[in-house]
Amino acid sequence: MMHMKGNCRRKRSAAALRRVLVLALASATLGATTGWSQSSAPKSYVVLNFAGTGEKGFDGDGGPASEAQLFDPWGLALDHSGSLFIADQLNHKIRKIEADGTISTVAGTGTPGYSGDSDAATAATLKNPCGVAADSEGNVYIADTGNHVIRKISPNGNISTIAGTGEAGYAGDGGKGTEAKLNYPIGLWLDASGNLFIADSFNHRIRKLAPDGIITTVAGNGEAGWSGDGGSATEAKLNYPQGVFVDAAGNIFIADTFNSLIRKVDPDGIITRVAGIGFNGYFGDGGPALEAGLDYPKSIAADAEGNLLIVDSFSSRIRLITPDGLIFTVAGNGWIGDSGDGGPALEARLRFPSALVLDGAGHIYISDTQNNRIRLLIPVASGSQNSPVINQGGVVTASAFGASRIVAPGSWIEIYGSRLASAARAWTLDDFKNGRAPTSLAGTRVTIDGQEAFLSYVSPNQVNALLPWKLSPGRHKIRVITSQGASTPYEVTVASVSPALYAPPSFIYGGRQYVAAVSGDGSAFVAPPGALPGLPVRRARPGETIVLFGVGFGPVSPNVDAGTIAQQASELAAPLEVHFGNTPADVISYKGLAPGAVGLYQINVQVPAVTPGDDVPLTIRVGEQTVSQQLFTTIAP
Template sequence: MKLTLRPYVTLSSVVNIFCLFLSLHTFAQTIATVAGSNAMGDGGPAPSSFVNHPTGVAVDQNGVVYIADTDNNRIRKVTVNGSISTVAGNGLAGFRGDGGPAVDAQLDSPYGIAVDKDGNLYIADKDNNAVRKVTPTGSITTLVGCCGSGSDGGPATKASVFQPSGVAVDMTGNIYIAETGYHRIRKISTDGIISTVAGTGAFGFSGDGGPATSAKLYEPYGVSVDTEGNLYIADRSNHRIRKVSTTGVISTVAGTGANSYSGDGGPATKAALALPSSVAVDKSGNLFIADSRNMLIRKVNTSGIINRVAGNGSTGFGGDGGPATSARLYYPVGVAVQDDGTFYIADATNTRVRKVTPAGTISTLAGNGKTFSGDGGPATKADLYVPSGVATDGQGNLFIADQLNHQVRRVSPTGIISTIAGTGTFGYSGDGGTATSAMLNSPTSVAVDRIGNVFIADTYNRRIRKVSSDGTISTVAGDGYYDYKGDGGPATSASMKEPTGVTVDDTGNLYIVDRESATIRKVSTTGIITRISTSVALIAPQGIAVDKNGNLFIADAGNYVVRKVTTTGVTTTVAGNGIGQSTGDGGPATSAGLNYPTGVAVATDGTLFIADQGGNRVRKVTPAGSITTVAGNGVYNFSGDGELGTRASIAKPTGIAVDGSGNLFIADRDNNRIRRVASPIISSVQNGDWSSSTTWSCTCVPKNTDEVSILSGHAVTISQVVQIRVVRQYGTLIFTPTGKLLF
């Protein structure tokens, strides 16, 4: 039987058609998140929250604790009842938001923090080279840095600072800044004028007993001020705590300058510290020191005697509920103390904030100790950390190189996430065993072959790892040494510098991008490695893809182009004019501008997709060579789920993949998400059978989630049970007796 479809008609027929719905719905190119979330834990118990490398901690007079959640680019607050929330930062690294709500602003690696008696919060916004202020009403401003160029003696808002890591405020409202990059301490007086109170700007150690402004500091990280106005400096790379008196004279109050551990029970000036990163002073004048490399918190009493008050000196996590001195810390870099003697520790590598009571008992105040979560549940509720690569297989699984979680994750066709490689701790181990028990180090790319083997660019292990279908991990290329050698021999004996891209062709040959050596290498099915020659010099290549004919496509990021290398070795430019701008949509791809392309993918019909990272877009090049944007509006942000991909904001897209149905997957790196741009409408290209891929524009058989268009003049035969989401446009369906169309 023949059936001609027309728009705006709903049909029900005894000829095996059920609920046939014809729609003009604009499903094409909509974007959605398929993995990753902002599940920070806000509004819930602080110990269950996600805190990522906290480096600063402060406590106000009411016992409210503030946390510099550095790698989440946020400032968090823990109330006295233990609930956590975000008070500054939207999670994206950047600089914006002054004059508006602090929670909508962007920070970039906030480090030290302080709070004054009126509830104003001060943030050392380190990588923005700025100090920000958040009022009790939640408004944010910049006090110094970011865009200023002035120097001492003028308004702080016109001045610059370089890598501020610590901030403190005294009883009268003067603000002190540990300007790490220029080895000095700056002061913003209550009238807004900036000056230097310690350090010459040159690194070194000198000056004790004289004016602090004539002394040398070496990467001061922390600063604190006591009730009398004396200033204390964590002079980190001098391995000392320095004091600047109210008369401006500098001295050493702890540390010998030796990068070591010694001296407990004796004078602090005879004790050795190792990279002290923070110092706090209580109302009685006792000092608390984050002795970072020694994995300790040490206390100097008012008599000058030093002792260990938290940490046993070994790395790791442990000890909650017991004596703080028996607990393990892992690179504590921040410390704060409240009036009753309770002190708080930014236990950075443990991704927690710890609390020590006056009686000496330690517990976790905030952070669940995880930088990843979600395994076994919906991928959209999982936490990713700088996802940099994606791949798909023929069964509908999605694979994610979860870079700074040091894992590879898999999302099933039903949307459930799991880990297939990596323990979550960086390192190198595990070959020959279960991949989930192995250690990876910043995996940046992932690929899957036809039989389900997964290949991982284990970047800082300088290896390519393979996870076989039985879950066993092995190394297939790279010996771990930072070098370039080994061509013509076994790939496992070859050296690579920084492998960032990997792909595999239909016959099992492996292709590797070595970004640092700017080379492309091939590992044959026999395990021999060779170099793929290009007729042009590559600069910082990052991503690679191979089409069904064996042609290679290379994201030549530093040249702002995409190259093609044919099977005969001919190199051409297929996109980009060499100028680092996102321009040229609607015209020839070779005349368009790309802004640091980092990822490439090729659809079955030859369509090329490019992660235009610097432009915060994904571009599409048709087989005819025309370029357009398919995702991203150019704004570094997160927005747009459920809308057209071109209206959405993405943040540094890095890796991309396209599945057999034409769905595009984007590693939206700085948003810690994987986004999917739904495939366009699948249309008929000729008369044919529904189950034949040659009938359709995608060269694939439509799935139940697709939207199908039967074009005028085309007749499509259905001889089996077919389930589809939408059929639209004009066309003819021919049903055999066994044919059914379900919705």
């Protein structure tokens, strides 16, 4: 007997040797004998990391999903609000990522078990959940795989069992789902009528749970194998199916995993093969899917154009089948690994992905299971000659005058180039979700080593972006992504701090660049008289407090998540010195992120006793780093 070993995986059989042989033969002969070329896919994607750090574990609830830990994530589902649900298998939890990117737990305590029905789902125990689905009423369905049951989280947060007794087996067709037996259920799919389809993997069947709670079998006779194409689906043999999908016409598509096939059951109940040749391998791109090799496909879905998307797990690729039956690879280069975020999906490395789900915009979310991540595929124009271009020297700190090409974590930067966006667009309050700034404006995104940056402004020639906090000092690659493609990676140097004071061109007067400063009471700008026509302006007075603004000053305490509006005072972690000419400022009443702003630093400094009537240079030092700008402020006589 095959054993699950407590999770959704199953041991590779002796067929692994056959797989090596098939791959060798395919590369040597199959392309020549069929005449099919490795032609380009009809759709192209850029890949991003959406959730998970790559380190297995459990951490991060309440914060950004990209900074959270997952442990062998498996099934995925999207609800009507755009929230993504994850079967976080080896954490024995269901996690939820809101539209603003915040992750939380909605079911499971983290301890494997089977308990908690009729109470809060977060107080219940699950065991290796591998599947998840969501309906339009706010219900979430869980394939509680290791417990051999299907559970439901109601909109009030309580959990119940709706199918399975908790004992592995096969029984109950035609009766209540709660009296039926399942055997390691994995994939789930809800159709438009509210029927829940279940890949009852170790029973080698696809089951259907109707809205009235009655369970039936729609495919598979219970024997492991491959037979029955062209006949009744319930008389056919399946082999550990792990994924199921139902289209709008009522066709049921099955990831017949250990047959390395995709099968289809039409509304009349007739089963046929739509992809794969019945043994595992990777070949056939550009040709008929019926002549292609698949390698343990685990999940299937479709996009708005009718293309089928397949998680070809053991080849670590995502495959696409067009409506006319041709197959292509759209993500993964076949090498096992964890790389490529921010670039073309075909150049990325995956590690045994397990499931996928699509949103209404055609974005594909992938559970990259053994990388402990959720990856996101963003569609871009195929073969476009209009990809964005970053100018040489075109990434600088967003301080205007004297901007540095060395940037810091959590700092605003400016990116200059061409084709960076389809139109000019600045953020608005509506773009903020739960206090978090947008990562996409007018279809433009920015990544640094695959991490998404936050955006305040985009235009064809300029993008203003806020870098994430989790960047180590060294060289990093920035890309701009639009619907036309991704820019060539642009290398920047990241330092722990790269301080710069805000000094816009409007503060140039008499050939000198003055720092943007306001009086302590906020009544006027600090600048030479006449510098800003139509605005209240005056010189600084010794002994008064003025307020300076800047970027790149480094970590603060308490920590403020990048991209969020600072709600309270937070002090710089590094020491700060301010000199007016050669005179140090002895009183700095505040140095940290500006409350009510995003990523902007504020320094409240008392003007020391300097010579009245002078324009004095400002020098600021953060830790061991001195601001390199040549800036002035003006002192009243």
